[in-house]
Amino acid sequence: MYDFEPVEFDFDGDGIVDATAMPLDLDGDGYEDGTAVALDSDGDGVTDLVNVDLDGDGYTDVTALDQEGDGIIDMVVADLDGDGIEDVAAMDTDHNGVMDNFAAEVDVDGDGIVDQLVRANDYDQDGVVDSAHVYGDTDGDGQFDTASQIVTEDGVTTATTRYDFDGDQQIDFMEEEVIADADGDGNADFYSVQVDTDGDQQYDGGEAYANNPETNSLELIAAEGLYDVEYEVPQMPNFDPEAADPEAVAGDPASSMENWEFQEATNRCTLYSQKFVIEELTGEEVDIEDFADTAEENGWFTEEGGATALNMNKMLDYHGIDNEMSFHGQIDDIEQCLNEGGKVIVSVDSGEIWEGESDNAFAPVDGADHAVQVIGIDRTDPENPMVILNDSGHPDGCGELVPLDVFEDAWADGDHQMILCH
Amino acid sequence: MSKLSIRETVQHINTHDFVLHCNMPLGYVPGLPILKIIHDELCLQVPFLKYKVTGQPDQTLVYPIRYTVTMTWPEKKMIGFSNLSYDPAFAQVDFSKAIGFFRHDAVKHMKKAEYRAMRDELLDQYDKVAAALLEGAEYTQEDEAHMRRLMQIIMEPSLYPLYQALDQDFYGKYLAE
Structure with missing residues (x-):
């Protein structure tokens, strides 16, 4: 069993603790999994930097900073994939104790190349992201070819995605999806999708679905454009x-x-x-x-x-x-x-x-x-x-x-x- | 070697033994081919796509190009088949959904026979390009401008991005603004 007492360090011998190291037992098995180190980097007696090694490999996985020195953590960065490079960041831009600005680099297919960049904001500080931008590299050529903007307001989330298939910096295809949960029960009440298939920034087709309370599932209620071509079944004579x-x-x-x-x-x-x-x-x-x-x-x-x-x-x-x-x-x-x-x-x-x-x-x-x-x-x-x-x-x-x-x-x-x- | 022209070759390509064995489902038809140089050889890449006649005027559905077959020209040696639904460059294309309508604006005034005649005329222009490239036959700037004009009338605008993705040079020469 391990002794989980924190260890304090006074590097400059001024009698003020500069760093405190705390072993972590994250899975509760009585053995150390990692370490958190709290630092007073400017010697003012206030901890302003915390480095956390979650897996005990000697490398920092999460860093929390108090950049203002007001005792409130205002930035957290993390290296979730363990490659030594931070890939997620959260910031409290107005120093009120609530993280409101987020960024992430994601390697979706695990090939070591970033496929998605994500930026998100919680403008109203309620702990829920209000707006996000996602840039994607769908064909793995190192160039981002999709850009999505996701906005959530009053239970309605709108996601608009623009595609550049050929890398010419021109939009070839655009799609807007709207999903609404008006009663806040966690289930979608309404979903719609519109598409611009010729890249002229005008939607030329779309569908809308609403929740059927009897089946509690989304059902098609309207379609237009490409999906609304009425196929007229012609009358055919039959052999007598x-x-x-x-x-x-x-x-x-x-x-x-x-x-x-x-x-x-x-x-x-x-x-x-x-x-x-x-x-x-x-x-x-x-x-x-x-x-x-x-x-x-x-x-x-x-x-x-x-x-x-x-x-x-x-x-x-x-x-x-x-x-x-x-x-x-x-x-x-x-x-x-x-x-x-x-x-x-x-x-x-x-x-x-x-x-x-x-x-x-x-x-x-x-x-x-x-x-x-x-x-x-x-x-x-x-x-x-x-x-x-x-x-x-x-x-x-x-x-x-x-x-x-x-x-x-x-x-x-x-x-x-x-x-x-x- | 068959003496068939590019127009005749494209029109009969569906029953070519190689194409029959490419396992394209019923309904895929050859679109306007792409002339390209591969390893110093003139080649013809033929895209395949679907149309769905709905019976509504000017609302024949146009589906994305899904397959291509490539042959050397004029030898007609088949050198490639591609299923674009497995090509990362086309990862965002939903091949099951229509991407546009036919007749598009540039041909809305044309009756079927008139449209087909102009399409044939365009395909005949390919042979002129091939003759110029292979035999040094005369090919003027006016010829190229004429082919470009025909191409921009005949081709459905909804297919432009796909042609651009298939061959930037061909797109730049005949379709780009």
């Missing part, structure tokens, strides 16, 4: 077996339509298309969640991005379905496969299927972004042949009817990719 001449229809669309399901707001179109085919050809019901798990585990699909063109038939292979995938197919290939009792999956440009060609609403470049099952081709009206789809991406996509020429254009955007299944 009663209205079609069976002799003029390739495939068995009426039967295939029984397997259709809506994929909701997911990226699972390639999975649903394969599921439809597997269920039709095997008669077995496929659980879409298990299906998605298997596809994801094998790296053939992600919930975030969907599937790649080359992975559109991987679940067919997994379930032992005889299939052949190719590009540059012809409509005759599809029709022949359907007439032989086969099933067909294609990739298409969904915008052209759902919206058609429009001079005011189009994309700069065409490309396939969607997979559908072709379940039939209806030539009941030879002048207006229709392709019949099981389209999981459209809420009315069961037996969706698309004019052949529109289908051809949408299919061409994916270089006529097709998977013929038998």
Whole structure:
């Protein structure tokens, strides 16, 4: 056990104690962990400097100073990461005993390079930081590329962050977040975010959330700009077996339509298309969640991005379905496969299927972004042949009817990719 | 060696065997390429991004460039693929969120066919630059000014910062104010 009596030093022999060393037992185990040394550096009989070695390694970790000599500590600096350089500082700028100004250098990723500089102020001296500035080096190149200002007032915290992605000292992106706790219960009542995506200092999109007392969770109450583009689900006609001449229809669309399901707001179109085919050809019901798990585990699909063109038939292979995938197919290939009792999956440009060609609403470049099952081709009206789809991406996509020429254009955007299944 | 022009190469790049094996999800399309010199060789870097047609006029959503494929020119030897979501320089980009709208102001008056024709004209200008660099073909200041003008009309402003981050020289030559 250790004797924890303080040791006093009178370096100049004037009878006045210049320093007092006090061993510290921070964890209460009866053994010394570190040491605090209080110094009277100017010999006026008042302690004005305290050095604390928290871990007993012989180096000072925290220093407290009374710069005014009034007996009140007005500055504390600390070396929290033990690299010999102070990285945190707190100051009492008005010498009233309350620290009101703070600064920190933070090495977030521990690579020895400072990634964040933090400055904060407690203007009203209530012990709560009112304003903070945070500068970040997100790409580790030694240059700060983000600057955030965080202000808290009356329970409302506003954080504005500006990003300079390319280091040209120009703002490329700006974001403002507001979080409010009006009733002071520690839970947010309101949260909003606004973004300026083109760096013109004008917010062009945003969302707002408010607390739902019934669920005690934040729920979206408003959105505007980029996040408020109303997606108009266009009405699509559906195949009616009663209205079609069976002799003029390739495939068995009426039967295939029984397997259709809506994929909701997911990226699972390639999975649903394969599921439809597997269920039709095997008669077995496929659980879409298990299906998605298997596809994801094998790296053939992600919930975030969907599937790649080359992975559109991987679940067919997994379930032992005889299939052949190719590009540059012809409509005759599809029709022949359907007439032989086969099933067909294609990739298409969904915008052209759902919206058609429009001079005011189009994309700069065409490309396939969607997979559908072709379940039939209806030539009941030879002048207006229709392709019949099981389209999981459209809420009315069961037996969706698309004019052949529109289908051809949408299919061409994916270089006529097709998977013929038998 | 294929005789395809830069425009034709870009338009058919999605089914190039190398690109098919890059595992880009469905929906990514080639943007305007970047001409660059790598180890004294002329190269074409093709960015890939997504668009989402919403059906609303001038509100086709533009998403950030997420992938690039680089090839030598004119040999078309594939030399690189990059997923920018793993590039620290793009750490702050949220690739799941749209960054702008199409049609942007400079092309709002254009119908689809007119826009596509101008985009094709711009892509044809790339071949002129390549011919000048590779064969010493004539390329005047007027040619460069014309390409710069087309580029600034065709390219969505929301993509400028990404092009700048991808290639400062290309950005400085064709897009910077």
